[in-house]
Each structure stands twice: as C-alpha cells, then as structure tokens.
Amino acid sequence: MELTVGTAARQTGWSARMLRYLEDAGLVVPGRRPSGYRVYGMREVNQLRSLRELRNRFGVELSDVLFAARLRRDPGLRDAVHTWLAGTDAALEWEQRKHERLLAA
Amino acid sequence: MELTVGTAARQTGWSARMLRYLEDAGLVVPGRRPSGYRVYGMREVNQLRSLRELRNRFGVELSDVLFAARLRRDPGLRDAVHTWLAGTDAALEWEQRKHERLLAA
DNA sequence: CGAACATTGACACGCGTCTGATAAGGTTGC
C-alpha cells in the first residue's frame, strides 16, 4: 500500500490532476519520496474515497469541507456562526424547502 | 422599525440589490406587504448586520453560512463530515499554516 | 397627480474554483 499518484487515482476514482489539486488545497496531503514522487498510503486512499462520498452523496463542496475544518478549529468563529444561525431558523427552513422543490423539478 | 428595502440597505451597509440576493439565497428573508414590498423589521436588520460582521471579521462566505446551517440540520451529514475530519487533522494544520503564510505576504 | 420609491427580470463583468491538456524535464525498474 504505497501508491504512486496515478495508481492512487485509478483506485479512488479521481484523476491524477485532481489529486495534486487536492494536495494544494490541503485536503489530502500525501508523503513524498526522496525523489519528490508523491506516496499515497492507506490513510490517504481512505481520505480520498470518503471525500468522494461527501461530494457525491451530500453534494458537499471542497470549500465546505475546508470551512468545517476551520469551524472546529476556531471557537470564536464557531460561536459567531452559531449565534447567527440561532436567529434565522425559520428563514432557513424555508430555504431548505425551496431547495427541495428545485431538486424535485 | 418597518423598513423598506432601500432604507434597510442604508442602515446595514448592504446595497438594495444585495438584500434581494440574500433573500434569494435564503439567508435573510423579509416579510412582504400586500403590494409585494419587502418589509425589514428589527430581526432582519440584526441578521443583516451580524452577517456583515461574519464576512468582514472572519472572511466567511455566504455559502459557508448556508453550509453551517445544513450541518446543524442534517445529522447524517454532520457525522460524515465529522468522521472525515477526524482522519485529517495533521494535514489541515499544515494547510492552516500555509494560509497564514499567504496572508502574511 | 407626481416624485420617489419598490417590484421582477435580464445582461454583464470580474473573480475564484475545478478540471483537463500540454510541455519540458527527472525517476524507476525491467
């Protein structure tokens, strides 16, 4: 389980290009050989697969994942967002229904 | 405190255009008069002001706020994201530092 | 009534994200 970028790509359903992009974005960061070649282990392959799930099953964007990470790391931000949301539940339920209507169409 | 869209805009620092956009996005949804005119009350004005804070102080995108709302509403999604994050903390701390380096430059 | 405002709808621009392609060059392993 020491895959090179192309093999990891084939096994996870991403393209090699995207694997490099995801590394740039900081979402899945592989190790490196002395030569500079990326090394994907089990951990990274699992991350790639589940990241794919998040997108396909939940329509989660990459920026959303990054934001969730920020959220768990920065308590000030978490509180601010939490507070904001508390004042808007009615409106957001409405939005959710609109969204469902669109998906149904 | 029954503001029309232009007045609410002036008092919150948004443009009237943006207020309509925010309604579309489902983030701040005013009431309506029989004529169709939007009505912004205290609640909405507060939402608008604090939304502005979120953007300016934390650089939060509108899509981020919507995502946070989804997150709190959909436990399945919350678990999936939570699980994903658990496997990536090292990588994301690295990303955070990269981000800080960029901001410092 | 008339000025000042609101409504929806559309066009458009700049910018960021995601993704592929291509080029010039280094690494691996039979």
Next chain:
DNA sequence: GCAACCTTATCAGACGCGTGTCAATGTTCG
C-alpha cells in the same frame, strides 16, 4: 537504456458567486 511513469508550471475553459445596472412596471404618500 528505454518505456512508463513521475515532477512542476502554465494555459484554458466551463461554471458559479457577488455585484452593478438598466428596463418596464407597480406603489406610496404629500
């Protein structure tokens, strides 16, 4: 040593977001 792979860098295109602006039309209120 050579085929098949990798590296970085760059160009490019499609699409979405945040915004402004304009047009045609309806509302408010002194």
